[in-house]
Amino acid sequence: MQASRVYSFPVMADWSKRLAGIKGLVLDISGVLYDSGGEGGGVPIPGSIEAVKKIKSSGLKLRFCTNETQATRDKFVEKLQRLGFDIVVDEVTAPAPAACRILKERNLRPHLLVHDDVIPEFADINKADPNCVVIGDAADNFSYKNLNDAFQVLIGLENPVLLSLGKGRYYKETDGLKLDVGVYMKALEYACDIQAEVVGKPAKMFFQSALTEMDIEPHQAIMIGDDIVNDVGGAQRCGMTALQVRTGKYRPCDEQHPEVKADGYVNNLAEAVDVILKQLDK
Amino acid sequence: MQASRVYSFPVMADWSKRLAGIKGLVLDISGVLYDSGGEGGGVPIPGSIEAVKKIKSSGLKLRFCTNETQATRDKFVEKLQRLGFDIVVDEVTAPAPAACRILKERNLRPHLLVHDDVIPEFADINKADPNCVVIGDAADNFSYKNLNDAFQVLIGLENPVLLSLGKGRYYKETDGLKLDVGVYMKALEYACDIQAEVVGKPAKMFFQSALTEMDIEPHQAIMIGDDIVNDVGGAQRCGMTALQVRTGKYRPCDEQHPEVKADGYVNNLAEAVDVILKQLDK
Numbered sequence: 001m002q003a004s005r006v007y008s009f010p011v012m013a014d015w016s017k018r019l020a021g022i023k024g025l026v027l028d029i030s031g032v033l034y035d036s037g038g039e040g041g042g043v044p045i046p047g048s049i050e051a052v053k054k055i056k057s058s059g060l061k062l063r064f065c066t067n068e069t070q071a072t073r074d075k076f077v078e079k080l081q082r083l084g085f086d087i088v089v090d091e092v093t094a095p096a097p098a099a100c101r102i103l104k105e106r107n108l109r110p111h112l113l114v115h116d117d118v119i120p121e122f123a124d125i126n127k128a129d130p131n132c133v134v135i136g137d138a139a140d141n142f143s144y145k146n147l148n149d150a151f152q153v154l155i156g157l158e159n160p161v162l163l164s165l166g167k168g169r170y171y172k173e174t175d176g177l178k179l180d181v182g183v184y185m186k187a188l189e190y191a192c193d194i195q196a197e198v199v200g201k202p203a204k205m206f207f208q209s210a211l212t213e214m215d216i217e218p219h220q221a222i223m224i225g226d227d228i229v230n231d232v233g234g235a236q237r238c239g240m241t242a243l244q245v246r247t248g249k250y251r252p253c254d255e256q257h258p259e260v261k262a263d264g265y266v267n268n269l270a271e272a273v274d275v276i277l278k279q280l281d282k
Numbered sequence: 283m284q285a286s287r288v289y290s291f292p293v294m295a296d297w298s299k300r301l302a303g304i305k306g307l308v309l310d311i312s313g314v315l316y317d318s319g320g321e322g323g324g325v326p327i328p329g330s331i332e333a334v335k336k337i338k339s340s341g342l343k344l345r346f347c348t349n350e351t352q353a354t355r356d357k358f359v360e361k362l363q364r365l366g367f368d369i370v371v372d373e374v375t376a377p378a379p380a381a382c383r384i385l386k387e388r389n390l391r392p393h394l395l396v397h398d399d400v401i402p403e404f405a406d407i408n409k410a411d412p413n414c415v416v417i418g419d420a421a422d423n424f425s426y427k428n429l430n431d432a433f434q435v436l437i438g439l440e441n442p443v444l445l446s447l448g449k450g451r452y453y454k455e456t457d458g459l460k461l462d463v464g465v466y467m468k469a470l471e472y473a474c475d476i477q478a479e480v481v482g483k484p485a486k487m488f489f490q491s492a493l494t495e496m497d498i499e500p501h502q503a504i505m506i507g508d509d510i511v512n513d514v515g516g517a518q519r520c521g522m523t524a525l526q527v528r529t530g531k532y533r534p535c536d537e538q539h540p541e542v543k544a545d546g547y548v549n550n551l552a553e554a555v556d557v558i559l560k561q562l563d564k
Contacts (some may be wrong), residue, residue, distance in 0.1 A: 148461050151452070155459060169473050171435070176504040177437060179430050179473055186472040187465045191451050 019279045023220040024061030026210050026235065027052075028201075029092075030171055031226035031248015032069060032269050034083055037173025041079045045247050047270025054273050056086060058280070061214040065093045065207065065223070067166035067200040067230065069136030069181065070115040073097065095165035095212040096121035099134055102199060107152045108161060110134040110272030111153040113146055113184075132161035135188070137168075137181040137195075147184065154192045162188055166200040168230050172249045201227070202234025211238075224272050226250050233260035243272050283319060302563045305502040306343030308492050308517065309334075310483075311374075312350060312453055313508035313530015314551050316365055319455025323361045324454035327529050329522040331366045331554025338368060340562070343496040347375045347489065347505070349448035349482040349512065351418030351463065352397040355379065375492040377447035377482030378403035381416055382422050390443060392416040393435040395428055395466075417470065417478075419450075419463045429466065436474045444470055450512050455530045483509070484516025493520075506554050508532050515542035525554050 012045060027033065032050070035040040038129060055062050059122060068076055073096070077089045080093055096118055103110055109126050112119065114136035122134075128169040133150045154160040168180035176241030185196045200206050225231020226248030235242040244262040247269070283459040309315065312523045315334070318324040337344050346369060350358055355378070359371045378400055385392060391408050394401065396418035404416075415432045436442040450462035482488050493503055500521030507513020508530030526536060526544040529551070536548060548554040 108561045140426050140428075142429070144420075144422045144424040147424070147465075151461055151465075152458060156453070169475075170437070176434060179426070179433055179469075183429075183433075183473045187461075187469040190468040191461055191465045225511070271314075 019222075019276060021220055022060070022222055022241075022280065023216045024063065024211075024214045024222075025055055025273075025276070026063050026065045026207070026214075026221055026223045026240070027269070028223075028225035028227065028231045028248075029064050029066040029080070032224060032245055032252070033064075033080065033085060035174050035248060036070075037175055037178075040083070042083065043092055043174060044083050044085070045268060049086075049270055051270045051273040054277060058277055060276075060280075061216060062091065063093060063210045063214050064091055065201065065210045067095055067137075067168055067181075069095055069118050069165040069200075070139060071117040072121050075117060082141070093206065093213065096136065098206060098209065099163055099199045100125055102163065103132075103134070103249070105150070108132040108163075110163070111150060112136075113141065113150040114138050115141060131157060132163060133188070134163045134165065135176055135181055135184055136165035137171075138184070139178070142179075142184055147187065151188060151191050152190060154194070160192050160194050160197040162192075162194060162209060164196040164198050164200075166230065167196075167198045167202070169229060170249060173225075177249065201225075201230040202237070204234070205239050207235055207238040207240065211240075222276065224266075224269060227253040228257050228260050228262065232262045236260070236263070245269055245272065284396075286506065295554055301504075301558060302541070302560070303502055304342070304504055304562065305498045306345065306493075306504075307337055307494045307558070308345050308347045308496075308505045308522070309347040309551070310505075310507035310509065310513045311346050311362070312390075313532070314320050314506060314527055315346075315362065315367060316532060317454055317456050319457055319460075322365070324365065325456060326365050326367070327550055329550055331368075333552045333555040336559060340559055342558075342562075343498060344373065345375060345492045346373055347483065347492045349377055349419075349450055349463075351377055351400050351447040351482075352421060353399040354402050357399060369398070375488065375495065377488070378418065379508055380488060381447060381481045383443065383447055385414075385416070388478055390445075392415040393432060394418075395423065395432040395455050396420050396447070397423060413439060414445060416445045416447065417463055417466055418447035419453075420466070421460070424466055425460075429469065433470060433473050436470060436476070444474075444476060444478040446478040446480050446482075448512065449478075449480045449484070450509060452531060454508075455492050459531065471550070483507075483512040484519070486516070486520050488519040489517055489522065493522075504558065506548075506551060510536040510539050510542050510544065514544045518542070518545070527551055527554065 033048045034042045034044045111130035111133045124169045164185040167182035170177045221240045223235030223242040232242040243264045316324045316326045325345045393412035393415045446467040449464035452459045503522045505517030505522050505524040514524040523545045525546045
């Protein structure tokens, strides 16, 4: 697989074998469509706006699969539309709605440690007398006081339940890399000597729900993401082909990751889409 | 060892076998001498002030071994003196001075993520163009911004070095349990996929330096602490006998800890000292 590190003919050959039955694409958003942060909430990655249009006019099914938990899906999609993307709320699989389903199913009443802007997603969830903690990418809400409050809820429970909306290490904003929810999940796991339950990527169930929405099988889908573990590794464990883009949080050392090897590496989403559509046209 | 969970004759018999050659005691401070927090900076644990006096008049050597990094040793000892304890700076082994020795030996220039009040300990350390991160119990300084700044230093280094002043999970203040430095150490370890180097308990070298100060061997010393892993486990790995007090952060489940079994459990420091002195008098 040495050759796959360089975008060249052998890579394309590898892909083409897998592209025959492809019916849909699953796209990560942050680091693939755009880099978040800054005044407008982020900047599109060159070529990505057009790439999404091309997918939609190709006849391929399309689903966006994000661990974004700094905003409600509505607000998040509005931002992406403002940036120029052709995207609607119903095309997006996100952790907060998935967590709400779990909370209701298991009669869990959460103490929330999340971003202010995602709180409305939990509007109809009973939060009195909490018997679990839900953490998301709370960013500046990850103060010592707030983490301590969540810790005190957990350490006071006989059977502590921690639901984590993702387990990412960091993400890229326009002004640099930022710590993601996984870091604080690990902090609470260590503090309480417990294991969190991850809702969102790389959980298999999360990818599966995206595929169900598209009504296709794992082997009929390609995941494209910038996170070698949570996008690529998670999708592969679900049975999908997965490509890593060299945008967003991508770092060259990802291509020598000890546990995860992408099915292909591409410079950006635009390149991935061009390769895929060209092969499918044959 | 079932019987050792209750303070009763079999426990005393166990200890007495070990007490024959004992020449010195090593005491943890927070949770053993006093509970920190609140207006006066904490409250003495009943009987502890007298227990320290008894040790000093017994002829046993005495050393205080703390992971306290919310203040300089000077300020910390001043507070304990105000609370009524017979203690001087030279009797205290603490992580910050130990870290300074390591920084100098290895030409490391730290980015500090520590409590404001411990910064003076690092006054004569070169902190320009950092090539490592030192974290201590920074408490409210553990903001998202500050943890992110430390992360960005580490992720930008070719060989990231993280020195952690302890690895405790939590400690007890007068108003409840509080997250300790180990939680944030784990957070940065996960974020950067690295292993921190722990300065302070439970590092063997840290206990050894306390013994060296007393000029005694491990088998001649008893450690008394409230932390089953960092006090008891660390001291035992260094070859010392170790007792856990049922004060401070002690929780009943500590007595069924999967990895660490104290040589004895006592209700508090006063009780431990009474048992020890009584046995030594025989």
